[in-house]
Amino acid sequence: MKKPKKLAALLLCACMAVTGLTGCSGKDEAANGDAPGADGTEGGAKDAAGDGGDAAGNAKGRFIETELALPEAVSTLIGVRMCDDGSIVMLGYDENRASLYRECSKDQGESWEEASVDYGDGSYSQAAVNPADGSAALLGYFQSNAEAYIGLAAPDGSVKKLAITNMPAYEGGSGDDDTNMIVSAGYAGGKLFLVDLNGRIYEVDTEGGTVSEVSQSLGADVFGVIPLKDTVALLTKSGVRLMDAADGTLLSEDTVLTDALGVMVNGNDSAIFGVMLTMGESTEEIYFVNHDGIFYHKQGGSTTEQLANGELMSVGDTSTAFRDLMRFDDEHFLVFSVDSLGNERCYGYAYDKDAPVVPEKQLSVYALEDSQILQQAVSMFRKQNQDVFVKKTIGMSGDDSVTAEDAIKTLNTQIMAGNGPDVLVLDGLPADSYMEKGILCDIADIVADADSADGLFTNITDAYKKDGAAYQVPLRFYCTVAEKDDGIGQVGGAPEKLAETVKALKDGDAPVFYAQCAEMLLYTLYDVYSASWKSEAGIDEQALRSTLEAAKTLYELDGYEEKEREPHSYYGDVWGLYQNQTLYGTVDTGSSERIIGRAKLSLGTLSSVHFVQDLYGIENAKPGSFELLCGEGQKTFVPLVCMGLTEAAKDNELAKDFLRAALSAEGQAQMTYGFSVNRKAYAAECENGKEYSIGGSGPDGIQFGYEVKKLSGEQKQALTEMLESLETPIWNDRVVMDLVIGEGAGYLRGEKSLEDAVGAIVQKVRLYVSE
Amino acid sequence: MSPSRKRRVKKTAVRRAGFHRNGRRKAAGLLFLLPGFAGIAVFYLIPFGDVVRRSFVQASGGRFCGADNYRTVFGNTAFQLAAKNTARFVLVCLPLLLLFSLLLALLVNGLGNKLKTVCKSAFLLPMAIPAASVVLLWRLMFDLHGFVNGLLALAGIAPVDWMNTGAAFAVLVFSYIWKNLGYTIVLWLAGLASVPESVYEAAQIDGAGRAACFFKITLPLMKPMIFTIVVLSLLNSFKVFREAYLVSGNYPQEDIYLLQHLFNNWFLDLSVDKMAAGSVLLALVIGGFVWILQRSWEEEG
Structure with a gap:
């Protein structure tokens, strides 16, 4: 009787050990269905093609893509x-x-x-x-x-x-x-x-x-x-x-x-x-x-x-x-x-x-959030290198309830375990910390090569250089502009000056701005002023206070009801689009309102040559002009898809090739949003702009229409000069941005006092910086 | 062979047999302990050993840096604030919890069996509520437009921004006590039940009053239980971070910024060096506290 008991106990122990060890094993990702083909998906392709099956490890058979030329x-x-x-x-x-x-x-x-x-x-x-x-x-x-x-x-x-x-x-x-x-x-x-x-x-x-x-x-x-x-x-x-x-x-x-x-x-x-x-x-x-x-x-x-x-x-x-x-x-x-x-x-x-x-060759790319620019970069590299499997990992895919923090913690664990990605999109990640900890490698040579090959907007790419080394480079960028009726003078400068200028524009019931929601307005002002808030102790309280006060003036100027500001009421899912980085041309939205007389001035982001064409089209229909909206002496830009290579990928030629391709004119030609950091690609975008007509009607049935034309030489020159004048990236820190937008929106909506909002932001940012 | 020699040989044989039996028993005991110990070693001791190692090396490159990480941590203002808040929280919460729970346990202990069971279940209810629901309750209660401010408004008192002012600390203390009170009461009740009724009866015959019974019999006999309750309450006090974090995020009002907030943020920043040094310091403080507690108990005993 004792023997069967012992045997049963031994068997149980063995089972537990095997189960435990198997559960712990993360060795073969393919076996866990992480890689394509492991779940039989590509196996299905073989079956469909009438070919026999094989073990996942050395299975053969795949559809190969070829791009065919369309009629010229x-x-x-x-x-x-x-x-x-x-x-x-x-x-x-x-x-x-x-x-x-x-x-x-x-x-x-x-x-x-x-x-x-x-x-x-x-x-x-x-x-x-x-x-x-x-x-x-x-x-x-x-x-x-x-x-x-x-x-x-x-x-x-x-x-x-x-x-x-x-x-x-x-x-x-x-x-x-x-x-x-x-x-x-x-x-x-x-x-x-x-x-x-x-x-x-x-x-x-x-x-x-x-x-x-x-x-x-x-x-x-x-x-x-x-x-x-x-x-x-x-x-x-x-x-x-x-x-x-x-x-x-x-x-x-x-x-x-x-x-x-x-x-x-x-x-x-x-x-x-x-x-x-x-x-x-x-x-x-x-x-x-x-x-x-x-x-x-x-x-x-x-x-x-x-x-x-x-x-x-x-x-x-x-x-x-x-x-x-x-x-x-x-x-x-x-x-x-x-x-x-x-x-x-x-x-x-x-x-x-x-x-x-x-494909046997693999390259892993990590981003906290997906974006079209990244998708286009990955797609372009896949097209150029069909023998390479680009594994794109998105920390916050949106399909689950993973927060940015959860995603960063998972990424950090992988990096510490030596399983980090080769290419990192640093938007939303603690880039400075990764730099200090030696997670990122110097990519100055790759950036320099791209500059000598096609020419780069070095005012943008070099903004991230430290002591001659570059650990990240943005693929695209955008800036903030003010688009206004003819006769309106310069807008911008210090927040107080901006508030004074727009107050002076208010004349009777005619609205100055369209009904922007608090968050959208704060995002716009964050892009303009955040760089000037940085201080050694954390955040410059006075500068922040001035910006929030100016934001309040702008927000309350036209007396819109909160209900009218709801992004979902008229503009559709604008807020969702903005959060998903798909709507950068907010100045364009405001300018469309200017055509139908529902605004005199529009502040927002100008994010591509296409939107510049659009603005000129609007200005032909209703005379106006646009200018860079900048703080006191600081001309800021917003970087998009800042890429870095991990130290682990230092000797990985594929990772370097990926970055080279993404920075090249050919690679940049595939990207839609933002202005290209590559001058050759930028010139091509200006050259190849499409011409078309836009027509529509406002909420009151007022019809409008305008023609979008290619940029003229003069317009292109003006735009190039404006982009070349940009010098400082915004305070591109997710924690600070979330704090300012969150507390600031409460203040604009009247839910909290200026003192409370500023106090909370300053205290928390100081804590953050002191960590 | 002389009789004495015979006796010695027999004695040795008996001793050897006893030793053999004891040895087998010890070996069996060790074997039973081994899986549990192996689990603790794999999941706690060895990782903690690695944490200790990392506290002496640089985050990048892994070069030995002596006590630099400790110096950095001690000089870090966020660490100073978090340590101060954590210590303040423990020092305020522990006595309050122990006192309230003991008083309530004494009251409940005097009730009839049926009522006692109902009370025990009621007190344990907060422990059964998931953290997500607790957070929702917090928000409903302590929001600027929440239930508590509603009550204050009825009384003509101005609303308080509970989570963004110094009041946040009081909310945190309240939450900890509310959640852990029932559990601690049950522990006290278990301790009270272990004191034999006959001792009280004998004391009462000798003329001892309620207070004398409590201080001379109840408290001394519950000493081992008090030690357990204090240690468990101390450890539970670190779990309050979950609710604080879910309500106020990474950067709460500075009075409720605890060490766990800091460790969490350091991990996000990949500051493993600082995190390791901070963890070792925290482990030393907790270990030291428990050790002192144990020593003082033993000495008194």
Whole structure:
């Protein structure tokens, strides 16, 4: 009896030991599903391609990406589709939207045959290609007081206008503006379907010129159609629904597909999506692409299968949107997409059974928060180095409730354990501390090389040099400006002077500013004045007090109610956008208000050449000017994506290559936000600026419009001089910024006194500095 | 063989057998202790040894720097403030907690069994409330527009910004006592139950009053329990950081800026050197306090 007990005890001990040791082991990350392929995702690609399986460690088989050149004449794609005969038909405008072209490729996008489309005086924003014969329907605006029509473009380029007699007006229009618009369209089962601004889906009678609503049970919930042979995928706010094109009936809901598709709308343009679908050989097989990769799903199936991993492809860049996904066979796909700069892209994916599932060379990049600039840098490097797996780790992904502190603690633990990343994005991280502790290595030589190759804005990059060594370098930057009506003198200087200037502008009930929320205003002033607050003891109390007093004056000047200031009331999710670093052109928002007479002056960030073009456009419509908003003698800038290499990556050529590529003109050309630190890339941005018209209406139905033009030589010169004059980075410290914005907002809203707010900030910052 | 020699041999054999039995018992005891000790060694002792090592080396490069880290820590104003606040908190809280809990325990002890059980459960309730809920309660109670200020307003008293003024310290003390009172009462009750009733009866026959019984019988007989309660309360006082941190973040009002805030912020800053030196100092202070407490108890005993 004793022996079995002993044996059982021994067995139990052994089990516990094995379990404990296995649990502690963090040796093989791939085994824990951290690396792509470990969870069988890339294995799925192999299976889909009909190749056998292998152990994850040396498994082979992966889709390799190739970027295909698009026809030179086409700058903005308005429609693309694979036809029944296997050819690809594309319609697009040239750079100035002066000519519309129909391009056709019979070799899977390798070469294109061009034909000009005679579209007359129509204004079309979209084209739906009919896969049966390669013809296309051109779609645009439908104004209730003007003739509504669509253009039917034959394969030879001739266009026949078809009047639409019963197009409904836009139900959500303000004032007299009820202009309806086609947001999405596509041919399926030989029929043309379209979705309007009202969120309803219609079938178009291309003979009689009438539209009839279909699938009314979905209500006003649809925002996109993606044709799939005889089926239409309807993108709705609650997920994707499939509809039979023949009779408009909805197929049973596929929640697995909806969950797998993830975020479907990308950016502000609802005509392009963060996902695109296509159908396989059978009607049950659906393939789709999103930022996680290319997937296969069988309708009604309980799971989806990842064929290609987005982390290894350009589709992983979440700033891009998809125009179409084409499948030639299990091993060949084509993805048409548009990046955040509006550049059209075409990527071919071919399965290579000899390529390792995960590239052997790996580079780890860490950032506390994700940003488009980082995504674009990573995407660019992946494109240039397909044999390198860039593992991007985001501390605060937003999918969980991880706070900045939690994320930094985890990162610090990894660094102390010797498992730190190679490249660190230091935004929000304790950069100074990392420098002091020897975590970062000197990158002065890389910065110097980039400067001699393309020329850098050294006033920005050298601002971080200490005793000849550079431990971080910003990839982009922006500054704060004041945009104002003609006749308003210089704004800025000391906070007291700023307050006096704006007070003098107040004349009767006419508003000086638009209804900014407290946080937004404080962010703007923080960017201008924070550099001057730094003192040895912590923070200069008097300077801080002056800034908060000036902020209060600005905040209360127009007497807006708190409710009016709610960022969600009129401006949409501005606050969310700002927090996510996607809205830097706040001066642009205020300036738009200036056009319709709801503001005289706008203070905000000026973050890219594109926004400068926009400001000049606004100033052409309503005379005004803009100038750098600076404190007393300090011209500050806000660095974006400050990169550093860890000491562990000192001998890692890949990490250095990554930084070199990110600083190069080619790398910078891929980035959207901020001004480039690379002069060559900056010059190209000025040179290649797009020209277009902007129109809209304010909350009272007041209409406005202006033309955005490329920068003239004089404008470019003025902008360059302004950027070259920047000299001091803001006090780029998350702790200080959070304290000032948090306490300051309480003061502006009248929840606490100036004494209390200043006292709390000063006490806490002193404590912080003294640590 | 002479009889005496025989006796000696027999005695030695018996001793050897006894030694063998004792040795086996000791070995078995050690074996039983070993897993627990191994756990403590792996998760506490060895890491603490590493902390001690790190307190003598530089954060970058790991070069030996003697007592530099300790000098830095002692000269750090944030450390001075945190140490002062922590000591003040312990010195205010411990006596208050021990006194209140003992008084309440004596009251509860005099109740009937049913009522005693209900009271025990009620007092233990704060311990069962998760920290997140406690934080919510704090906010509801002590916000500028919170419940307490509402009551003050009814009484015509101006509202107090509890968490951003010196009042924050009182809130912290209140929170600690509220949370730990029940647990300490239960400990006291356990101690009171261990005193035999017959001793009180004998004393009462001899004419001893309630006070005499308390000071001459209850307190002396509960000495071992007092030691445990003091040590546990001291250690629990460090757990109050969780609520303070969740309510006020990394940089609270300076009166409730404790050593744990500082250590937390040093870790964020990767100041491992300072953190290690500070931790060693804190361990020495706590260890020293417990040792002194134990010695004084033993001496009195």
